Amino acid sequence: MVVEVWLLLLLSVMASAPAVWVLDRHCFKRLNGANWRNNDPSFSTIFLNTFASILQKPTTIIPKGASHRILFLSWWLYCLFMSTFYSGSLVAYLSFPSQSPSIDTLEQLSYSDYRWGALNSYGSDYQLFRDSNVYYPHETFFPNGFGWALRKGSQVRRHIDDMFSDLLQAGMVKLWLGEILKKSAVEASHLTGKDEIDVTRMGSQASDADTGPKPLRLYHLQGIFMVAGCGLLLSALVFLAESFYVRNIR
Incomplete structure (x- = not known):
């Protein structure tokens, strides 16, 4: 993969981990009441679980609310597509290694x-x-x-x-x-x-x-980043709706 893809992958992890942490605190506070701090996982735990999803490792965080589930669903789909594309590109490169580019101009x-x-x-x-x-x-x-x-x-x-x-x-x-x-x-x-x-x-x-095999560029993976971005946006909208419902209706 090219440098732009690696940078966007790093930015996606840096953006998704705080979003999961905010939604997780919101759901634990709403469901557990005064004892929510005792059951709320730390930010480091959430960050490591978010990063482990890219490595196809199981996570220990169970989503509770609707916004939490939507965010986790989009993130898991993003990790699944990203790992599949990277594995396929790596296998293709190892099977048919590319040669140095020819001089055309x-x-x-x-x-x-x-x-x-x-x-x-x-x-x-x-x-x-x-x-x-x-x-x-x-x-x-x-x-x-x-x-x-x-x-x-x-x-x-x-x-x-x-x-x-x-x-x-x-x-x-x-x-x-x-x-x-x-x-x-x-x-x-x-x-x-x-x-x-x-x-x-x-x-x-x-x-x-x-x-020969081509490196993965942003053009090939733009749909995967759109899935992650749409998941973040949709979970944010559901989070706002949940907050409005808790404050005004209850």
Whole structure:
């Protein structure tokens, strides 16, 4: 999990423990009368029981009132979902460990720890990479263009420009270039005797870092935090309703 998820997990424990303590004192005071302090658990006991729920350990606190039960229900659901997601992510990472991310752009290359350079020759790169599986990054290091030569003042120039713009915006040029690369890679595999699958994978710009297990981010766990937040809000509303009922009706 990323740092944001760990921070929110810590904040959820820090926020839920005081809420459980307040509701617990309110319920014990309402149910036990003058002797409520003798049976009321301490804040440290409540905090340890709240933290133990995340570790899938049984708690010794039994909820009494409606607001207390609602808060415990939402907290237990939150702990169940969080532990399940974390266990699944940990098993996936241990089963298929992710590799270091590939360098796709010049900016990533500049911020990386790799030592890079350029060879002052034309045939050495071919001799070096002709028997290697080369990873094609998503950004072109040496961009080149193409065009059609037209007569000066041609009437079809604007139409051709519009057609090129539509093809680029629709992604057709990128698609066709990818198909050409795959086709040339397959033809090269037949000439060199290499495995066709490896060469096709080389031209598809896919890497193990892109297809491997991903760390749990806030985007994946936002529903779990919403469950905990809704439980806190609903228990607070029920707590206010109980307090109003005890003071005004009784």
